[in-house]
Amino acid sequence: MTRHKLLSLGHGLFLAFIALIIIFPFYWMIASSLKTENQIFQLPPVWLFKPHFASYAAAIVNDHILRALLNSLIVTVGAVALGVAVGAPAAYGLARYTFRGSSQIQFWYVTNWMLIPVVVLIPFYLLAANLRLIDNPITLILIYQTFVVPLVVWLLVDQFRAVPIALEEAALLDGMSKFGIFLRITLPLTVPGITVAAILAGIFAWNDLLYAFILSPGTDARTAPTVMMSYLGGYIIPWGRVMASAVMITGPVVIGGIAIHKYIARGLTLGAVK
Amino acid sequence: MAQIAIDGVTKRYGATEVLKRLDLTVAEGEFMVLLGPSGCGKTTLLRMIAGLETPSTGRILIGGTDVTLTPPARRDVGMVFQSYALYPHMTVRENIALGLKLRGVTQAEIASRIERVAALVQIAPYLERKPKALSGGQRQRVALARVIAREPSVSLMDEPLSNIDAQLRTVMRAELLRIHRKTGMTTIYVTHDQEEAMGLGDRITVMNFGHVEQIGTPDEIYARPANAFVARFIGAPRMNLIRLAHRPGANAIEAAGIRAPVPATLGTLPPDLFLGFRGEEARPGAAHDGEATIEGVVDVVEHLGAQIEVHLRLDDGEEAVFRRPRGETIWHEGERAALAIPAAHLHLFNAETGAALRA
Numbered sequence: 053m054t055r056h057k058l059l060s061l062g063h064g065l066f067l068a069f070i071a072l073i074i075i076f077p078f079y080w081m082i083a084s085s086l087k088t089e090n091q092i093f094q095l096p097p098v099w100l101f102k103p104h105f106a107s108y109a110a111a112i113v114n115d116h117i118l119r120a121l122l123n124s125l126i127v128t129v130g131a132v133a134l135g136v137a138v139g140a141p142a143a144y145g146l147a148r149y150t151f152r153g154s155s156q157i158q159f160w161y162v163t164n165w166m167l168i169p170v171v172v173l174i175p176f177y178l179l180a181a182n183l184r185l186i187d188n189p190i191t192l193i194l195i196y197q198t199f200v201v202p203l204v205v206w207l208l209v210d211q212f213r214a215v216p217i218a219l220e221e222a223a224l225l226d227g228m229s230k231f232g233i234f235l236r237i238t239l240p241l242t243v244p245g246i247t248v249a250a251i252l253a254g255i256f257a258w259n260d261l262l263y264a265f266i267l268s269p270g271t272d273a274r275t276a277p278t279v280m281m282s283y284l285g286g287y288i289i290p291w292g293r294v295m296a297s298a299v300m301i302t303g304p305v306v307i308g309g310i311a312i313h314k315y316i317a318r319g320l321t322l323g324a325v326k
Numbered sequence: 327m328a329q330i331a332i333d334g335v336t337k338r339y340g341a342t343e344v345l346k347r348l349d350l351t352v353a354e355g356e357f358m359v360l361l362g363p364s365g366c367g368k369t370t371l372l373r374m375i376a377g378l379e380t381p382s383t384g385r386i387l388i389g390g391t392d393v394t395l396t397p398p399a400r401r402d403v404g405m406v407f408q409s410y411a412l413y414p415h416m417t418v419r420e421n422i423a424l425g426l427k428l429r430g431v432t433q434a435e436i437a438s439r440i441e442r443v444a445a446l447v448q449i450a451p452y453l454e455r456k457p458k459a460l461s462g463g464q465r466q467r468v469a470l471a472r473v474i475a476r477e478p479s480v481s482l483m484d485e486p487l488s489n490i491d492a493q494l495r496t497v498m499r500a501e502l503l504r505i506h507r508k509t510g511m512t513t514i515y516v517t518h519d520q521e522e523a524m525g526l527g528d529r530i531t532v533m534n535f536g537h538v539e540q541i542g543t544p545d546e547i548y549a550r551p552a553n554a555f556v557a558r559f560i561g562a563p564r565m566n567l568i569r570l571a572h573r574p575g576a577n578a579i580e581a582a583g584i585r586a587p588v589p590a591t592l593g594t595l596p597p598d599l600f601l602g603f604r605g606e607e608a609r610p611g612a613a614h615d616g617e618a619t620i621e622g623v624v625d626v627v628e629h630l631g632a633q634i635e636v637h638l639r640l641d642d643g644e645e646a647v648f649r650r651p652r653g654e655t656i657w658h659e660g661e662r663a664a665l666a667i668p669a670a671h672l673h674l675f676n677a678e679t680g681a682a683l684r685a
Contacts, residue, residue: 216409216411218407218408218409218411219411219413219414221376221378221398221405221407221411222405222407222411222412222413222472223413223424224377224378224397224398224399225376225377225378225398225399225403225404225405225425226399226424226425226428226472226476227399227425227428227429228399228424228428237413240415241414241415
């Protein structure tokens, strides 16, 4: 065998090893969700078994996981919609206009992204409690803006800058208003970038546990990650239901990730134009 | 169609002055070319006429109306951008229709105008395509169609041919002229290519460092450059400019290898001069009465195909370059040779100020 072939075989084995490390937990999660409670703990592990959906049924009936998923969906979609509606015009302003403090504002958005959640959680909890907004999805939608808006602004400033200024000038000469240009020229050209920003922000909102656990703990109001948390309270942990719930919660995240992976791989510098 | 007047316009970016009190009038229906090296302010001037930039001082008038502070949309100007700036997410038809719709032109009128313009610039088969499915030349035509369809009183073009290949460029040049003759739009065209400027312009404004060097027809600018900058910038190959000292009071220029008569009407000449002549005005051999003579050693003979290019090294080290027909065998590298230039084709410039000295 030539040196070159040996090298590429080595590469292949290494990549397969990494892939195994990443894929195995997913396999274990799905497999365990389809096993009986006894099969889960058998050693050596049972590799062949008859799929068994009782864990899913229990998670749905006993733990109201579907209700929690719906709550998560409402909060995530609401937070992303509000975040894009607010963040996209903000990013456009930062991308196209230089004004006193514009670079500081842009930096401020980026640093907000590094904010430690607990810092805002306590005052926000007191505020929400006084306004009787605990267990209300609006509360979560609002507090998620602390990370959705910075993320959207951060990603979209570069997207808007990538749209050639000449296009906007041509539209100006064609008689379009500045807001019309933003809406009808720049936005349509940055749809791929906005989609990436929305899905990324959505994944963060969907996965949030800390805010949801504190601000929306009620049985009917809790989101999916809070349900996962509730499994850890008792003397025994119902691993089948944990795994079944985990499959249902991570499913959308994995699908969203696959949908945008090629853009993420390109370092988020997708040429909206060209 | 409208006349354009630039009245004492200055543009500053911070401390940098890119346009210095510039005055310019473009007649109704005229094809005016703004020509100059990059950074001379020609594009800035064009963008100010479009309304994309605001002058620091001075006024811009279109059709007699002061539009200095009028937003672009209300100036009735169309612009072809260097990058074409076609809307990538719209078809060719939508690209052309947008400006018409926004100006309240009726659907039926839009359709008929698009049809007319598409025939004029020959893009009818591509109307339903998106810009990315078009070649550079086709995009160029669409950008042009977008302006023509709006029937603006002024059309502005920012180096519209610089992004297409050389062969297509000559085709598009003729096309631009044909369209201009047909529509009669007042046109201001920016370029740094002197050949393009000569070919297109009714008149040319030569600019440098934010001011106007000369305004004139291509012929005037070629035959009577106002200063050494214009003389060097216009014409390919460029005009020979030979630096020499002039003895005060003498009625002829005499320097190493150079003898040239000086018309008495020129008055007192400055001591530091450029003697200019174009290679194509010179002929080999001894000078007759009233002609200038230039002598030197043939340095290099280059073969260019239909012509040869001869580099003549004068005795004081200056160089003269001229082209001769292929097959002329009198030029031998290393031998002495002489050129005669009729006095009418001699140019004198003050080497200090660059200004042309004319009788």
